[in-house]
Amino acid sequence: MTNEKFYIDKCKELIEKQLEWGDSEHWQNQDFDVLSERIFEATKVSLSNSTLKRLWGKVRYDSTPNLTTLNALAQFIHYENWRAFTSNGFQPKIDVNEDIPHKIETVINTSRRGISKGYFWVIGFFMVGLLLGIWAFQHKSRPLTYGKVLFSSMPVTLGVPNTVLFYYDAKDSNADSVLIQQSWDNKLRVKVDKNKHQFANTYYLPGYYKAKLVLNDSIVKEHDLYIETDGWLRTIDKESMPVFLPKKQATKENVIAIDEEDLTGQKFDLEKNIPWVSIFKVQKDLQIPSDNFVFETDIKNTFNRGDGICHKTKIILMCMNGAHVIPLSIKGCVGELNVVLGNELYEGKTLDLSGFGVDFSDWIHVKMEVKNREAKIFINQKLAFEGDFKQSLGMIVGLRASFKGAGEIRNAKFYIGNNKSRIL
Template sequence: MHSDDDSLQRCRFLIEEKVGWGDGQQWQNGDFEALSERIFAETGVSLSVSTLKRIWGKVRYDSAPTATTLNTLAQFVGHENWRAFRQPPVAVQTAEPIRPLPEPPASATPERRGARRWPWVVGLLLVTGLAGIWAFEDRVKPLQYGAVSFTSRPVAKGLPNTVLFRYDASNSNADSVFIQQSWNPKLRFRVDKAGHQYASTYYYPGYFRAKLVLNDSIVREHDLYITTDGWLGTVNYDSIPVYFPHGQIYRGQTVSLTEADLRGQGVSLQRTVPTVSLHYVQPLGDLSGSNFEFETELKSTYSRNEAVCQQTGIMILCSNGMHLIPLSVKGCVGQLYLSFAEKGISGQTTDLSGFGVDFSDWATVRCAVNDKQVTVWVNGQRVYTGQFSRDPGKIVGLRYYFQGTGAVKSARFSDGRTKTVLL
């Protein structure tokens, strides 16, 4: 069994290898912001920038990471939870080595010794081969199942929200049964084959394609949509966020989270600057993530302490992924991370200087996607063109994130035929 320190070091290495941004000790604030968003996109759990910095030793912290943090990091690198990650690799069992046959008497000629050995060797190899085939066929049985059911029901409106999954996989020969919360296979949890109910709590809104998995085969799936009641604001803590409802954050023609809002909930900006989000997750018709236009005006409104770079992001949520458009002050564009569906672009290896803005005024962002061909304009200047290959599905919502506080003045989608105005 690995020690916790060794396991955490190994987990950091795997994350660095996965994102491909080089040695984590050289990462800057924007890298941790981008990592936080990638972890959230893949696991559905938001780990704050300050928590990630503690994991990498950038910020001194005497307490051990919480179970939620460790489980989330483990899921990000492909394990069910931290306990599974810490398990040592299972030793591969091999067939018992063939013992050499006793040498014949010295009086035997070389030809006679070889002739005596061959029947034994051939016979032993034949028996070993047949045993291996039998063991493989006995272990790998084709999946068979009859009537299988899988449904879900949110127990409340708004957030947080517990979803009750009902399933019946008893009419199958499956050795293992899993419920996968969304398109992301890392959000797959093993359940009792003889059971019928599994409860899962969702703390953030989004679109989830829930799946029932027998062994490694998806046999049932359905949409699970956790929506907001209009606009919702959150302070994104590692476990349970702080919520700000529509009526509190809507101010005339804008939605925003202010320092006064955060102070009113006991959130301090002095010690650690939290990441906050403004969410709008509601049905938007048949808008495709591969063909749409989007325009918005937004502003980061906090620039002290850790928020000096004013890292800001626009996440266009889709049924099978997301698009992420980042912004920052001009001096921090090397820390940005842009992504469309599965394609990611790092500011460390690509010129993203056009995404640097002066937040003393509203920043205007326009994004046009035509058959997976992307063009992005910031303040009227074209700053990026590219393409992606994976279909992200339909657009199901919008999320902004800011360091500390921020505001959104307008947000609208169009598909060339209809226009959907969110703000």
């Protein structure tokens, strides 16, 4: 088990290095969605968002990954399978209590010439190390000092794509480098001119971001950044940038929909590839506390062919520091569903989530009640799930309804006490 944990940690380290997304400690839900997609593209093995979050320690789970999961991870970093990865030379630290076999014969048979050659290698490495040490000492970074530093931002429009103008002033510092970090991911740092005061960046997905001003390697200023939608946003989900569907007003029944016509109109071959699609609404002034609220809506998955047979659907309540995720599917697929409450994962593989199995021939009414971080989810007025979460997610800033193929949503509402905030 110790060796297996060593290899899993090493594999994760290599995956992080390959992705170049920065410290995985700061990865969020959407990053594991993207990683899931990339692993599937590379290996044709589907590892769920929840499985990946479990492996990276984002949710509580004590089970060990199965061989299929391990093989997919190894193949993603270009090994044939898990056995090939663990046989390639990575070795865990030797237990000091284990007997170490003696290899005296090899030492005895070492020739004088071999010893001499090794001696010169040692001397060479020593000299290189000494020179590098002298260079590092001479170029030792000065301690960062700064006085008045300014940092703010302003989206140029409403909706997405949206260019954000960042305004900064870091002249009153001895920093050698000034960087703007666009979100939590420190790989999304862009070096800017210390003597200038403005930088522009484009955002393609709505949501909440934490913008940061970085001097050398120190974050000295940060602020909230909201990328709001202009009404309802409809997208076909893709890794690098979504496909933005034309704006469509709600019908008389107050319905927002994405249908097959939207997909075929964008040249999607639904016989070969059924994409996930999403309907968003993000509002800065929504400000619903994620620890105490009531949410309800009606939803329907309307895609009926190919590998969309499970009618997989997700309602995602987007928060400042995470999300609540309510899954739905037909009855036969509930073992593949996962409920997410902030940083807590509840998997259909180990829990009875049959209450989330529905018949989408009619509208499904979904209601979520959260009080003091204890949640109840009702499907068509029947209690389907109870659970809790430990960490506050801050405020709810928006709603995302995602469908495998196509779907509709109507009458989405949030309640706080006796007050009602209607967002559809």
